[in-house]
Amino acid sequence: MTLETMPFSKALNAGLRKAMQDDPRVLLMGEDIGKLGGVFRITEHLQRDFGEGRVLDTPLAESGIVGTAIGLAMAGFRPVCEIQFDGFVFPAFDQITTQLAKMTNRHEGTVSMPIVIRIPYGGHIGAVEHHQESPETYFAHTPGLRVVSPSTANDAYWMIQEAIRSNDPIIFLEPKSRYWHKGEVEIEQSTAALHASRVVRSGTDVTLVGHGAMVTVLLQAAALAEGEGTSCEVVDVRSLSPVDYGPILDSARKTGRMIYAQEAPGFNSLGSEIAATVMERAFYALEAPVLRVSGYDAPFPPAKLEGTFLPDADRILEAVDRSMAY
Numbered sequence: 001m002t003l004e005t006m007p008f009s010k011a012l013n014a015g016l017r018k019a020m021q022d023d024p025r026v027l028l029m030g031e032d033i034g035k036l037g038g039v040f041r042i043t044e045h046l047q048r049d050f051g052e053g054r055v056l057d058t059p060l061a062e063s064g065i066v067g068t069a070i071g072l073a074m075a076g077f078r079p080v081c082e083i084q085f086d087g088f089v090f091p092a093f094d095q096i097t098t099q100l101a102k103m104t105n106r107h108e109g110t111v112s113m114p115i116v117i118r119i120p121y122g123g124h125i126g127a128v129e130h131h132q133e134s135p136e137t138y139f140a141h142t143p144g145l146r147v148v149s150p151s152t153a154n155d156a157y158w159m160i161q162e163a164i165r166s167n168d169p170i171i172f173l174e175p176k177s178r179y180w181h182k183g184e185v186e187i188e189q190s191t192a193a194l195h196a197s198r199v200v201r202s203g204t205d206v207t208l209v210g211h212g213a214m215v216t217v218l219l220q221a222a223a224l225a226e227g228e229g230t231s232c233e234v235v236d237v238r239s240l241s242p243v244d245y246g247p248i249l250d251s252a253r254k255t256g257r258m259i260y261a262q263e264a265p266g267f268n269s270l271g272s273e274i275a276a277t278v279m280e281r282a283f284y285a286l287e288a289p290v291l292r293v294s295g296y297d298a299p300f301p302p303a304k305l306e307g308t309f310l311p312d313a314d315r316i317l318e319a320v321d322r323s324m325a326y
Contacts, residue, residue: 002187009179011153012042015160016080020050023078026164029056029065030082030118039084040120040179062092069115070100078114078164086121086176087130093138100169101144112167116160121149122213122263123310124177126303133300134264136211139171140241140273147240148194149173151215153183155192155238162194173240175213195239197247203233206320207251207258209274211237214261214311221316230320240270245277252278256287257323261311266294288326291319 006014020026028043034057037044047055058065062083069079083089089096096117103113123132140147146168150156156174163170192198200215201222208218215236222232233251237243252258258278260271275290293311301309 001189003184004187005182005184006153007180007182008153008156009040009042011157011183011185012160012174013044013046014185015157016043017046017049019080019161019164020046020054023164025076026078026080027054027056027072028080028082029058029069031058031060031065031084033057033082038082040176042118042174042179043082062088063095066092066095066100066115066117070095070103070113073113073115074111080116080118080164083117083119085127085131086119086133086135089117089119089135092117096139096145096171097142101142104168105144113169114164114167115169116163116172117170118172118174120174120176120179122175122177123300123306124213126306128303129300132303132306134262134295136171136173136240137264137269140270145169145171145241146195147171147173148238149175149212149240150238151175151178151212151236153181154185157185157187158190159194159238162190166194173212177213178216181216192238195242195244197238197244198236199233199247199251200236201232201234203231203255205231205255205257206323207233207235207248207255208261208316208320209235209237209248209251209258210261211240211270212263214263217311217313218261218316221313221320224313224317225320230324232320237270237274243274243277245281248274249278249282252282252290253285256285257326258286258290259293259316259319259323260290261293261316263295263310265297266292267297269294288323291323293319
């Protein structure tokens with residue numbers, strides 16, 4: 001086992017580099033990703049090392065980026081598109097949902113769409129409007145798209161490579177607040193499949209489930225709960241579509257209680273879907289209803305109010321107390 005410690009952002013960069021080395025059909029495209037290396041420097045030095053023909057600085061035109069990528073995929077390439085910030089993906093929403101997601105089905109499986117769309121998403125960075133959103137539900141709701149979100153540097157390194165190797169279009173959601181957090185990366189072998197959920201902390205009393213940056217908050221809450229005598233198990237969903245329900249259901253049946261936490265608003269969300277599915281499939285093992293902790297059903301607020309809007313360990317612990325009280 002070869003372990004290297006690196007920030008989440010550098011792990012993504014290394015994963016993109018490895019994918020480009022392994023397959024000459026892989027190319028990157030997006031606003032300022034070449035000479036600048038992207039706003040978050042995820043593609044730093046890749047244009048220098050692979051050339052402008054494989055790392056393309058595009059115009060500020062998200063719909064054009066995705067539309068061009070669709071044509072490139074039909075020509076045999078494997079494009080990786082960067083959307084600079086989560087709130088900027090909506091100009092490309094039509095191309096993603098009415099073209100990219102449907103192209104393979106429209107052609108009865110004869111046309112593949114090996115396209116990855118990288119989207120930095122979520123809060124915790126004190127940014128302005130359109131720069132701190134959680135649009136995952138729109139894409140998870142769309143048949144024909146796969147949606148994944150790594151929470152660790154190791155997952156960032158491996159999941160981006162696995163996404164690029166997929167012949168299906170993948171929305172690759174990067175929790176931007178994790179970019180600067182370091183972690184160990186296993187360079188030689190992946191530790192989990194692209195679409196697998198994973199237990200990241202064992203416990204016996206309550207199951208805490210989430211994705212992306214929220215996994216770190218859940219681990220913080222679990223550590224605090226342990227000090228109060230409550231043992232929490234934490235499950236990282238990792239893949240938002242399809243969802244690997246095995247580890248989630250196994251954990252819920254073991255503890256009898258489950259809480260789903262997310263940054264996105266709660267109404268019609270991933271947490272809603274997973275909560276409903278667990279209630280349907282593990283009802284007789286539950287000691288309490290599945291509870292949800294989420295962002296509020298309101299537009300993302302100014303930066304000074306994000307600490308109130310986003311779920312923190314205290315809000316999760318309050319849900320743990322409510323669950324244990326049943």
